[in-house]
Amino acid sequence: MLRQTAAAHEEALMYRETLMSELAQLTQRKNSINIQGRALTEAEIRFVTEVENLEAAFYNLDKSQEPPRNASPQKKLSWHTAYRDALHALSQHTQLLLRGEQ
Secondary structure, three states: OHHHHHHHHHHHHHHHHHHHHHHHHHHHHHHHHHOOOOOOOHHHHHHHHHHHHHHHHHHHHHHHOOOOOOOOHHHHHHHHHHHHHHHHHHHHHHHHHHOOOO
């Protein structure tokens, strides 16, 4: 179980790093859209909203979650697996936005 927990932790770190890079790209595009000197199209508004939702979801996941300290090995594994899966889901969503598939 310790190996599974370590593997889930390593995968979570990988997804987190990738997600941070992807979110940085999306945030840059969002900021470019927001500084337009014209009214935004519906697609641009939708994109900006999606990026802001992803940024908030990542922030909430990353900042409000802490791995259990004095928990059973099973609870630690469950936590790391859930955290990894949540990061992976956010990363998949960012990849869709980066490809323009909202």
